[in-house]
Amino acid sequence: MEQLLVSVAQVIIAVxxxxxxxxxGLVLFSRATRxxxxxxxxxxxxxxxxxxLGSIIVGIAxxxxxxxxxxxxxxxxxxxxxxLALLVQAGSVLMGLLLALSxxxxxxxxxxxxxxxxxxxxxxxxxxxxxxxxxxxVILSVSLLMSQxxxxxxxxxxxxxx
Numbered sequence: 001m002e003q004l005l006v007s008v009a010q011v012i013i014a015v016x017x018x019x020x021x022x023x024x025g026l027v028l029f030s031r032a033t034r035x036x037x038x039x040x041x042x043x044x045x046x047x048x049x050x051x052x053l054g055s056i057i058v059g060i061a062x063x064x065x066x067x068x069x070x071x072x073x074x075x076x077x078x079x080x081x082x083x084l085a086l087l088v089q090a091g092s093v094l095m096g097l098l099l100a101l102s103x104x105x106x107x108x109x110x111x112x113x114x115x116x117x118x119x120x121x122x123x124x125x126x127x128x129x130x131x132x133x134x135x136x137x138v139i140l141s142v143s144l145l146m147s148q149x150x151x152x153x154x155x156x157x158x159x160x161x162x
Contacts, residue, residue: 009086010086010089013086013089013090013093014093017064017090017093017094017097018061018064021060021061021064021093021097021100022057022060024097024101025056025057025059025060025100025101025104026038026053026056026057028101028105029053029056029104029105029108032105032108032109033121035121036121036124036125038053041124041125046124046125046127047127047129047132048123048124048126048127048128048129048131048132049124049125049127049132051129051132051133051136052124052132052135052136052139054136055135055136055139055140056104056139058140058143059100059104059139059140059142059143060097060100060101060104060143062140062143062144062147063096063099063100063103063143063146063147063150064093064096064097064100064150065147066096066147066148066150066151066154067089067092067093067095067096067150067151067154088158091157092154092157092158095153095154095157096150096154099146099150099153100143100146100150103142103143103146104139104142104143107138107139107142108120108135108138108139111135111138118131120134120135
């Protein structure tokens with residue numbers, strides 16, 4: 001019964017943190033791209049912008065997925081386990097979110113600087129789907145490659161907290 005309660009609480013925390021992480025990811029990207037109003041582009045029906053913002057949300061989910069693992073009971077004792085497990089999970093997700101958002105914004109900014117011949121953000125504003133596809137690839141590849149490293153970092157912190 002105790003494991004069921006932890007699992008239900010884990011689902012609730014995951015849903016709440018997924019929505020918050022998605023929102024924060026888009027806000028951070030929006031702040032990093034000051035010359036572009038992503039929300040106005042979405043309201044205009046700019047599919048290119050929608051695909052890039054959607055990939056940021058999926059990228060965050062890929063990176064945070066390892067953080068949603070409930071730690072084993074171990075030495076925490078059965079009585080403290082549910083509260084401690086949920087606290088560790090929430091801390092892991094917050095740490096993973098910070099690392100994920102930083103990495104995605106850094107990767108997009110670095111890619112933009114490396115491809116100086118084209119202004120990706122201006123092309124996105126024009127609705128250029130080819131540029132959107134490339135940026136989606138950059139965001140998802142960085143997210144996939146980072147997922148394992150984030151898992152290791154979170155595991156290291158969790159081992160020290162328990």
